[in-house]
Structures are given as structure tokens and as C-alpha cells.
Amino acid sequence: MPGELDGKVAVVTGGASGLGQATVELFVKEGACVVIADVDVDAGEELARSLGDAAAFKRTDVTDADEIQGAVDSALEHFGGLHVMFNNAGVGSALTTFLDDDFSDFERVMGVNVFGVMVGSQRAARHMRANGGGSIINNSSIGGITAGAGVVTYRASKAAVIHFTKSIAADLGRFGIRVNCIAPAHIATDITRYDQGPVLKYMQPLRRQGQPEDVANAVLYLASDRAAQVSGVVLPVDGATTAGPPPNQLKAFAAAMKDTEE
Ligand SMILES: NC(=O)c1ccc[n+]([C@@H]2O[C@H](COP(=O)([O-])OP(=O)(O)OC[C@H]3O[C@@H](n4cnc5c(N)ncnc54)[C@H](O)[C@@H]3O)[C@@H](O)[C@H]2O)c1
Numbered sequence: 001m002p003g004e005l006d007g008k009v010a011v012v013t014g015g016a017s018g019l020g021q022a023t024v025e026l027f028v029k030e031g032a033c034v035v036i037a038d039v040d041v042d043a044g045e046e047l048a049r050s051l052g053d054a055a056a057f058k059r060t061d062v063t064d065a066d067e068i069q070g071a072v073d074s075a076l077e078h079f080g081g082l083h084v085m086f087n088n089a090g091v092g093s094a095l096t097t098f099l100d101d102d103f104s105d106f107e108r109v110m111g112v113n114v115f116g117v118m119v120g121s122q123r124a125a126r127h128m129r130a131n132g133g134g135s136i137i138n139n140s141s142i143g144g145i146t147a148g149a150g151v152v153t154y155r156a157s158k159a160a161v162i163h164f165t166k167s168i169a170a171d172l173g174r175f176g177i178r179v180n181c182i183a184p185a186h187i188a189t190d191i192t193r194y195d196q197g198p199v200l201k202y203m204q205p206l207r208r209q210g211q212p213e214d215v216a217n218a219v220l221y222l223a224s225d226r227a228a229q230v231s232g233v234v235l236p237v238d239g240a241t242t243a244g245p246p247p248n249q250l251k252a253f254a255a256a257m258k259d260t261e262e
Contacts, residue, residue: 003031004224009079011035011071013062013120014089016044018189019139022212023086023219028054030220033079037062037071038089062089062116063108065123072123081131084223085124087117088139092191093153106153113157114164121168125177133176137222138165142185142238158183162234169232178231180222184215185238205246206239 010027014020015036021043027034028051037060038044048057058074060067075082093109094101117138128134143151144158162181169179186192186199187210200207218237221227236242 003029004220004226005084006031008032008083008223009034009075009081010084010086010223011037011075011082011120011124012086012088013037013060013068013071013116014139015086016040016047016057018191019184019187019212019215020086020088021047022216023088024055025051026213026216026220027084027223030224032084033075035071035075035078037068037074062087062120063111065119068116068119069123071120072127076127082124082127083134085120085134085136086139086219086223087120087136089116090139090141090158090191093151093157095151097150098152101152103153109153109157110160113154114160117161118164121164121179125168125172125175128177129172129175133178135223135227136168136172136177136179137219138179138181140165140181140183140234142183142236142242145183145234145236145242165234166232173231178222178227180227180231180233180235182215182218182222183234183236183238183242184210185236185241186210187212187215187237202249202252203245204239204241205243208239210237210239 010032012020012024015024016038024034033054036044036057039061041059044057048055056078058071060071091112093105121136138161140161141158143155144162165179165181215237
């Protein structure tokens, strides 16, 4: 069976863990060669080793433009090209309330989540423009679609990713470069260390625990030629969370309202 990404080369930032790792593994299974670009050297090297010749690890801090360039160069050196860039590396922000937030993590969150995505897109696109096009996929979040109280720096960073993605999709289409983003939710990884039970019960209409592989499948679609006419979109991988609340949330709300009235 031919793979969906036969002959393609990809860079996956934050590829050593969670959603990035699942994507690296699926990309390799589908025939791609992949550079894992991450700050976590131990996990990144181990993953690359487990995947054999189709994967290489490059220590990359996406808050440093030169290091991102190093990851792109590594794809060219190791595998002779770059067709897919998944700007996935991301970090959460403080769980404090807005009024108590001292913004001590602002630079880090914006650096990884926004600067890293912007420079990663730019360095990949410079190569793709000169080489017949490519596919860039950025990792946003439902926090970038739906506003709400809490983690406001994270939300702002992920909203920026969406607007940025659409803006450069408009700019780069003329070079055959497609740019899309995904918006995952509530998938168990290192970043989501909270009890997912109430989320599945009251917030997510599909009562199924999302897996890293669900995200990898969405990224694979956007990376592959099946999405040849798809650019500038935000694809939620969220079990319909951003579509609206499930009926039981409304029921619980109605019951709480009744309590208040009594
Ligand atoms: N898990 C979810 O439910 C969820 C939901 C919405 C969005 N996301 C987004 O998905 C992306 C991946 O998150 P995850 O859930 O797999 O978490 P994760 O913590 O398992 O993976 C994040 C990876 O990014 C790497 N990383 C962190 N800072 C970096 C830097 N400066 N340079 C390079 N790599 C760096 C980490 O070492 C790690 O390997 C993030 O952008 C996150 O915001 C995840």
C-alpha cells in the first residue's frame, strides 16, 4: 500500500511528546521522513531512534529563530527537502485569575506559541516558495476560537495563531503553499493534566476521550494531497466542543437556575 506521504519530508516542532509525537509516528508510517524539532533531547532522540532512518532529532528551541532555521536546514541535509511543516510546539499559561496574573510567563508563552509558529512558518515557506510549494500546519487550540475566563495569555496566543494562519494563507497561496491550523481540545497529554471526566460529561458533545492519534490524523489530512484545495482553514479536533454545549449542560444549568429561584 503506498503511503499518504511517500517521498515527503516534514519538520514537526514539539515532536518529542503528545500530539507532536503521535504525528511524527503517523507521518513515518505514511512514508514521510521527519525531523523531530524539540527542546527535550532525551525524548526526541529516543523517538528518532525508535523510528529508524526515517526520523532524525534536532534540538530546537522555537523561541530562537536561528534554531528554527537549524531544524529546516536539518531536513534539507538529512532528507533532501521540506514539504510539510507542523508548527506544533506549545506551552500553557498560568491558571491564575486575570486580576491576579503577574504576566511572568507572558514572554515564554508568546515566544513559543506565537513567535515559534510565525518564524517556523516563515523559514519553511522560504524553502517551499523556491521548491514548488508545500503545506504548513499550525497548532492552535479551542482556546483560540472560544473566549472565556482563565488562561488568557494562552487564549490570546492561540487566537493569534489562527489569525496569523489565515493571513499567511492569503499571502502564500500564489507560491503553492497551503497554510492551515488545527484546534484540538481535551486530549490527554503532558499539557492537559486535569480530570477529563467532567469535560466529557458536560462540555464535549461527543462523549469520547480524544487521543493524540485523532489529532495526528487531522494533521495528516492537511499535510497530504487530499487537502490540495484546502488552505486558510481552522479545523477543530474537539468532539464538537466549539459547536456548542451538549443538552445535559443546559439541563444542569436549568436545574441550577431553579435552585436559585427557590
Ligand atoms: N492536548 C490538548 O488537548 C491540546 C489542546 C489544544 C491545543 N494543544 C496544543 O498542542 C500542542 C502540543 O501540545 P501537547 O498536548 O502535545 O503537549 P506536550 O506537552 O505533550 O507537548 C509539547 C511539546 O512541545 C515541546 N516544547 C515546549 N517548548 C518548546 C520550545 N520552546 N521549543 C521546542 N519545543 C518545545 C515540549 O518539549 C513537548 O515535547 C501545543 O501547541 C498545545 O498548545 C493541545
